Amino acid sequence: MTAGSEVDAGRALAWLRELAELTSDEGGAQRIAWTQTWARGRAWLRSRLAEIPGVSVHVDAAGNLWATLPGESSRSIVLGGHTDSVPDGGWLDGALGTLAALECLRAHAGESRRPLTLRLVDWADEEGARFGRSLLGSSACSGRLDPDEVAKLVDQDGVPLADALAVHDVAIPRMLEAHRELRDVAAYLELHIEQGPVLERLGLPLGVVLGTFGVERHRVTVLGSHAHAGATPMDSRRDALVAAARCAVAFREDAAGGEDVRATVGEFSVSPGIATAFNGRCEFSIDQRALDRDVLAGLVRGARTESERIAAEEGCSVSWEEIQRIDPIPFDPKLIELAGRVVAEVAGASRSLPSGPLHDAAEMATQVPTVMLFVRSIGGVSHTKEEDSSLDDLALSVRALHQLSRQVVAEKATPGPLTT
Numbered sequence: 543m544t545a546g547s548e549v550d551a552g553r554a555l556a557w558l559r560e561l562a563e564l565t566s567d568e569g570g571a572q573r574i575a576w577t578q579t580w581a582r583g584r585a586w587l588r589s590r591l592a593e594i595p596g597v598s599v600h601v602d603a604a605g606n607l608w609a610t611l612p613g614e615s616s617r618s619i620v621l622g623g624h625t626d627s628v629p630d631g632g633w634l635d636g637a638l639g640t641l642a643a644l645e646c647l648r649a650h651a652g653e654s655r656r657p658l659t660l661r662l663v664d665w666a667d668e669e670g671a672r673f674g675r676s677l678l679g680s681s682a683c684s685g686r687l688d689p690d691e692v693a694k695l696v697d698q699d700g701v702p703l704a705d706a707l708a709v710h711d712v713a714i715p716r717m718l719e720a721h722r723e724l725r726d727v728a729a730y731l732e733l734h735i736e737q738g739p740v741l742e743r744l745g746l747p748l749g750v751v752l753g754t755f756g757v758e759r760h761r762v763t764v765l766g767s768h769a770h771a772g773a774t775p776m777d778s779r780r781d782a783l784v785a786a787a788r789c790a791v792a793f794r795e796d797a798a799g800g801e802d803v804r805a806t807v808g809e810f811s812v813s814p815g816i817a818t819a820f821n822g823r824c825e826f827s828i829d830q831r832a833l834d835r836d837v838l839a840g841l842v843r844g845a846r847t848e849s850e851r852i853a854a855e856e857g858c859s860v861s862w863e864e865i866q867r868i869d870p871i872p873f874d875p876k877l878i879e880l881a882g883r884v885v886a887e888v889a890g891a892s893r894s895l896p897s898g899p900l901h902d903a904a905e906m907a908t909q910v911p912t913v914m915l916f917v918r919s920i921g922g923v924s925h926t927k928e929e930d931s932s933l934d935d936l937a938l939s940v941r942a943l944h945q946l947s948r949q950v951v952a953e954k955a956t957p958g959p960l961t962t
């Protein structure tokens with residue numbers, strides 16, 4: 543190990559400020575994918591990468607930017623992030639992962655020996671802020687994107703996605719060619735802000751992400767019979783709203799009893815919905831999430847049974863219709879374990895937690911061994927300019943990513959239990 547191999551967290555933080563200054567206004571970060579401001583951020587990233595000796599840069603068929611620091615083997619460890627932001631976004635979402643990866647690459651470039659190749663990827667359009675399709679670049683790379691489906695997308699001004707991409711030399715029918723980037727990838731690592739309150743509540747700066755939640759979303763219809771608010775005695779009502787409201791409370795209690803599960807009644811509508819009658823019909827959405835497929839299935843089953851019981855007690859009937867299903871995506875167990883050890887070493891303690899939001903890492907986890915690190919978010923706030931983490935936590939997170947990348951290189955370079 544040469545002296546040049548140490549990571550300089552302060553440099554990564556200075557870069558974060560530089561990028562924010564270049565691409566933000568008084569509302570916050572404005573690096574919406576496929577815009578001039580985003581491209582300006584990318585050009586800046588290229589010039590920082592050009593300062594690292596031995597690094598070559600190219601953009602793949604889906605618009606993802608790859609930087610490669612060759613090692614003795616072409617087998618690579620990929621460190622990822624995204625420089626695109628939502629409108630009026632924060633300075634850390636996506637940018638932290640990318641610029642921490644940049645600093646790690648710089649540190650690895652100073653190593654006297656590099657058994658594996660190190661790569662940085664800046665995913666294109668993680669946020670989906672303009673066209674409503676998130677994880678665009680990473681899902682093209684994983685091969686899970688349907689080009690015909692996204693070809694129909696237009697932004698609020700009626701600009702087709704194809705036209706916006708063409709400005710940046712990306713053609714939708716060719717996007718899946720980005721998959722070839724994964725040819726020789728041994729592991730994918732991503733550092734991201736938590737964007738939620740869990741680490742703050744635990745009093746921990748860093749955490750290891752277990753994977754991303756699976757989602758089951760249903761529309762539930764409760765049918766009773768509406769009648770006059772004055773004429774109908776209380777004991778002879780079939781009030782669909784009361785049944786539905788009791789369901790919402792029951793679902794919340796069910797989920798509160800489980801670890802790392804969620805249940806949310808979001809949409810809610812009643813009919814006839816007038817002040818002088820109780821309601822004969824109520825429709826609502828129920829969104830349930832869990833990291834484990836069986837736990838999620840059990841949560842849905844439990845809620846259905848509960849809703850049938852409550853509906854019967856209220857003299858109503860209930861029916862469920864599936865709206866959307868997303869499979870849980872667990873990260874690599876061995877990398878989770880290794881990351882836990884690294885985080886405990888760097889930050890004193892480690893805790894693992896699921897990710898509520900989706901991330902590019904979820905796309906990668908379907909293809910290559912993947913793990914993510916979270917850093918504590920102040921107040922759990924994100925996607926606004928108030929998004930922040932303490933400088934101490936950020937510095938720890940950069941050191942943890944570097945340490946993790948070194949250990950993964952060591953593990954993957956020598957045949958052993960981690961080699962896949």
Ligand SMILES: [Zn+2]
Pocket residue numbers: 624635636668734
């Ligand atoms: Zn992000």
